[in-house]
Amino acid sequence: MRLLRAGKQRPSRIRSPVCPPSGSSPGNSSCGPLTFRCPLSSAWLPACACSAALVSRASSCGSGMEETTTAAVAARGVSVSAEEREAWMEKAMHMAKEALENGEVPVGCLMVYNNEVLAKGRNEVNQTKNATRHAEMVAIDQVLEWCHHCGRTPTEVFEHTVLYVTVEPCIMCAAALRLMKIPLVVYGCQNERFGGCGSVLDIASADLPNTGTPFKCIPGYRAEEAVEMLKTFYKQENPNAPKSKVRKKEGHKC
Amino acid sequence: MDGSKQIPGMCITVLLLSVKCKEVSSREKCQESKSLRPTISVKKMDRVLCPGEHGEENGSVMEHKTIPWQIFPVLSDQQSQGVELVLAYAVPILDKKKTSRLVKEISAVYPLEGQQHLKRVRACTDKASPHPLEMLICLAKPGKEKAEGLHTLSELLPDKQVDCCGLGEPFLVHVPAHPPLTRMQFEEAKFHWPTAFHEDKYVTSALTGHLFSKEEKVKMQTYMKQAIWAAQQGAEKGMKAIGAVVVDPATEAVLAVGHDCRSSSNPLLHATMVCIDLVAQGQGRGTYNFKSHPACSVSSLGNRDPSASKAIRAGTVRKFESRDNGLPYICTGYELYITSEPCVMCAMALVHSRIQRVFYGTASPDGALGTKYKIHTRQDLNHRFEVFRGILEDQCCSLIKDS
Numbered sequence: 001m002r003l004l005r006a007g008k009q010r011p012s013r014i015r016s017p018v019c020p021p022s023g024s025s026p027g028n029s030s031c032g033p034l035t036f037r038c039p040l041s042s043a044w045l046p047a048c049a050c051s052a053a054l055v056s057r058a059s060s061c062g063s064g065m066e067e068t069t070t071a072a073v074a075a076r077g078v079s080v081s082a083e084e085r086e087a088w089m090e091k092a093m094h095m096a097k098e099a100l101e102n103g104e105v106p107v108g109c110l111m112v113y114n115n116e117v118l119a120k121g122r123n124e125v126n127q128t129k130n131a132t133r134h135a136e137m138v139a140i141d142q143v144l145e146w147c148h149h150c151g152r153t154p155t156e157v158f159e160h161t162v163l164y165v166t167v168e169p170c171i172m173c174a175a176a177l178r179l180m181k182i183p184l185v186v187y188g189c190q191n192e193r194f195g196g197c198g199s200v201l202d203i204a205s206a207d208l209p210n211t212g213t214p215f216k217c218i219p220g221y222r223a224e225e226a227v228e229m230l231k232t233f234y235k236q237e238n239p240n241a242p243k244s245k246v247r248k249k250e251g252h253k254c
Numbered sequence: 255m256d257g258s259k260q261i262p263g264m265c266i267t268v269l270l271l272s273v274k275c276k277e278v279s280s281r282e283k284c285q286e287s288k289s290l291r292p293t294i295s296v297k298k299m300d301r302v303l304c305p306g307e308h309g310e311e312n313g314s315v316m317e318h319k320t321i322p323w324q325i326f327p328v329l330s331d332q333q334s335q336g337v338e339l340v341l342a343y344a345v346p347i348l349d350k351k352k353t354s355r356l357v358k359e360i361s362a363v364y365p366l367e368g369q370q371h372l373k374r375v376r377a378c379t380d381k382a383s384p385h386p387l388e389m390l391i392c393l394a395k396p397g398k399e400k401a402e403g404l405h406t407l408s409e410l411l412p413d414k415q416v417d418c419c420g421l422g423e424p425f426l427v428h429v430p431a432h433p434p435l436t437r438m439q440f441e442e443a444k445f446h447w448p449t450a451f452h453e454d455k456y457v458t459s460a461l462t463g464h465l466f467s468k469e470e471k472v473k474m475q476t477y478m479k480q481a482i483w484a485a486q487q488g489a490e491k492g493m494k495a496i497g498a499v500v501v502d503p504a505t506e507a508v509l510a511v512g513h514d515c516r517s518s519s520n521p522l523l524h525a526t527m528v529c530i531d532l533v534a535q536g537q538g539r540g541t542y543n544f545k546s547h548p549a550c551s552v553s554s555l556g557n558r559d560p561s562a563s564k565a566i567r568a569g570t571v572r573k574f575e576s577r578d579n580g581l582p583y584i585c586t587g588y589e590l591y592i593t594s595e596p597c598v599m600c601a602m603a604l605v606h607s608r609i610q611r612v613f614y615g616t617a618s619p620d621g622a623l624g625t626k627y628k629i630h631t632r633q634d635l636n637h638r639f640e641v642f643r644g645i646l647e648d649q650c651c652s653l654i655k656d657s
Contacts, residue, residue: 129539130531131584131606137522141541144520154518171629172602175622176522179599193636196602200634201627203598210620211597 075184075216077159085186088112088164089221093188095120096166096229103236106229109135109165111143113157118143136165136173140180158182166226168219171196174203178212186218188226321471323648325613327460328624328641330631333435337442339428341394343410346385346422347375353387359416364392371433373448385422390447394426436461460642477501477591478615478645480511485525485593485653487549488513495653498525498592500533500585503610509536509588512550525592526600530607533585585609593650595621595643601629604639611640615650 072081088110095108099122111119121139125131143161147154158180163169166188169177174196177185185197185204196203197217205214347353357374366372375389391410404426407418430443433450437458440451459465466474477499485497496514501507510532515523523542528550534540536552544550585607593615596604601622604612612623612630622629623641630639 124541127539128531128534128541129537129584130534130541131608132527132530132603133541140522141520148519154521170602170606172599172606175597175599175602179521193634194602196598200632201598201629206626208598208620208626210618211599 073184073216073218076213077183078162080162080184080186084115085164085218085221088162089166089186089188092164092166093222093225096226100229100233106226106233107135107165107167109139109163111139111161111163113143113161118146118157118161132172134170134173136163136169137176139163140176155181162186166222167191167230168195168197168199168217170194171201171203174201175208175211177215178203178208181213182215183213184216184218186221188219188221189223189230190219321468321475323475323644323646324463325466325471325474325642325644327457327465328628328630328643329436329457329461330628332432333439333457337434337439337446338431339446340431341396341426342372342429342447343391343394343405343424344388344427345391345407345424346378346383347387347389347420348385348422349420350386352420353389356389356416356420360389360391360411363411363413363415366390366392369393369429371443371450372429373450376448388427389421390427390429391424393429473506474591474613474645477508477589478593478613478650480508481591481593481615482646482649482653484511484513484549488515488525488547489653489656491547493517493547495656496525496592496594497653498529498590500529501589501591502587503589504587507553509533509553510551511553512544513547515544515547515550522599524597524600525594526590526596527603529590529592530585530603533588533607583608589613591645593653594618595623595625598622598627598629601627605629605635605637608637609639611642613642613645615643615645616647616654617643 072079073085074080092108092110095110096106099108100106105123107123109119109121110117111121119139119142121135121137121142123135124133124138143157144154146152147157159182161182163177163182163185164187165185168187168189168191169185170191171194187197190199192199194200197219198204203211204217347356353375361374366374372390375387378386378388405424407421407424410424411418427447429447430449433452434440434443435454435457437451437453438461440449440453443449444451456465480499481497483497484499485495488497489495494514494516498512499508500510502509510529512525512528512532514525515528517523520542528542528544531540531542532544532550532552585604587608587610589611590604590609591613595614595616595618596612597618597620614621614623617625620626624643628641629635630641632638
């Protein structure tokens with residue numbers, strides 16, 4: 001219960017949660033505005049997403065999901081049918097799978113505006129040495145870039161944009177999504193370690209009048225599958241790395 | 255989650271406490287700081303001033319001026335909240351001579367597990383009391399006493415394991431539910447029932463304002479002044495007047511100076527996010543281009559020679575998550591000085607970046623390091639750090655008001 005165990009106990013033995021294993025995601029992936037019209041089109045860049053969070057268990061929000069799986073969901077500014085959500089989350093899962101096959105953190109993340117993909121974020125923490133470069137943050141910057149190119153007002157675009165991501169956004173990303181005034185986030189599994197949509201804190205719906213606007217969440221889409229992918233990924237991580245002292249069973253958000 | 259709805263009040267009142275800190279001998283203090291805060295003891299040794307630091311100013315300020323602000327640690331809720339009380343059964347000891355036998359026997363029946371901070375026996379405070387001592391038996395079950403009335407002694411100790419001779423009739427008393435974590439909690443707790451207290455001297459000295467020497471405070475003020483300067487530069491260009499600097503306490507080098515750069519083209523470039531990216535740029539990477547903001551700068555010291563940084567580290571206990579180039583992992587071990595309390599996004603960004611300490615000038619309405627949340631104290635996150643508020647608070651506050 002001290003302020004900090006400075007120098008005494010550091011988190012250094014913990015495998016970095018903000019850092020995918022080295023070797024992942026090298027090079028200059030395109031960060032620019034990407035536009036993909038059809039969620040089922042096949043021309044996807046490999047491994048374009050990875051906001052990773054190792055998650056201990058699948059979403060427990062299954063019951064909440066049931067009522068929303070069949071109905072169209074309207075959040076402030078957007079309305080998405082069940083079929084649309086299904087198709088985009090399918091795409092996000094596909095991105096996550098591709099990332100896994102390429103040895104990267106298996107997370108898929110898409111920003112969709114008017115049925116058009118404006119951004120596909122992937123984790124860039126290692127290559128930028130900036131721990132805030134989660135897939136969602138990268139995707140937000142891609143949408144901003146798109147707005148800049150197309151001469152659109154970011155506020156107006158974000159207010160009608162839906163984020164599809166295979167893992168619950170972390171606390172930082174949830175606050176960023178509020179600040180951008182995104183109305184709706186559809187995600188797969190929970191992020192027990194860093195989740196900002198209820199798992200650790202509920203930033204999505206918290207009363208924070210100076211931090212953008214709350215957003216609606218639809219969790220639980222193929223959660224178990226998303227968790228399994230993350231588990232597989234972290235199992236194959238450097239076997240020589242010391243085991244995390246904290247919550248060995250769980251993983252982390254990248 | 256407990257942290258999600260918090261009282262905005264911080265832990266300041268604690269300072270009013272009269273604390274025995276001065277009784278701590280200087281030798282003890284020294285040991286304390288060695289074991290807990292290696293970075294401070296290290297940085298006093300053979301200091302060579304780095305470029306950009308104002309050596310002369312430091313000296314003159316130190317000699318002639320007093321520090322016009324107070325620094326307050328932002329502690330966890332557990333440390334800063336009042337004492338929670340629970341009801342317990344106590345019983346008068348009528349015959350003092352039987353005390354040790356009774357304590358032994360009753361402890362065997364009711365070991366008070368989880369309440370080890372509570373002393374079993376207390377002397378009667380009231381001199382007129384017919385009995386000299388009172389003994390704790392067990393915690394009461396909440397609500398049950400109301401419904402069923404007080405238990406009698408034979409109900410509490412039914413199995414004849416205890417010879418109740420020498421005991422009076424049980425009564426209810428409020429006792430502290432948890433061990434006290436700060437001296438103020440201890441003072442409050444022992445008012446209700448004698449309580450053991452294992453004082454954390456580091457926390458006590460932080461609460462009483464003795465954690466930092468005057469010399470250190472002068473340095474801290476210099477860093478905050480740089481943050482204020484950056485905020486003013488940003489404000490002149492129409493940005494929100496918030497500035498920040500990142501310091502490596504081991505070398506006292508300012509690694510990055512930044513100000514809030516949020517605009518419609520990127521609303522997320524808060525001062526903290528700018529500084530985190532500037533540190534990454536100092537390590538040869540980074541994401542954004544701040545050329546249009548000349549007040550946002552990276553010190554070349556951020557790119558220091560790995561061998562030099564190793565030499566600096568030799569005397570410290572700090573462990574860096576060192577990467578191939580000898581630089582620490584992201585912001586491990588670094589300190590952030592920022593004029594306003596960071597928001598939720600920035601606070602969590604600091605967790606991800608593994609910052610060691612944050613000093614902010616003034617609180618923010620949606621602040622996440624004390625006001626709305628205390629993200630830095632959460633046990634369920636993988637990194638925690640120290641937070642202090644109050645350096646040049648008035649100036650930092652007027653920055654926001656004026657803009």
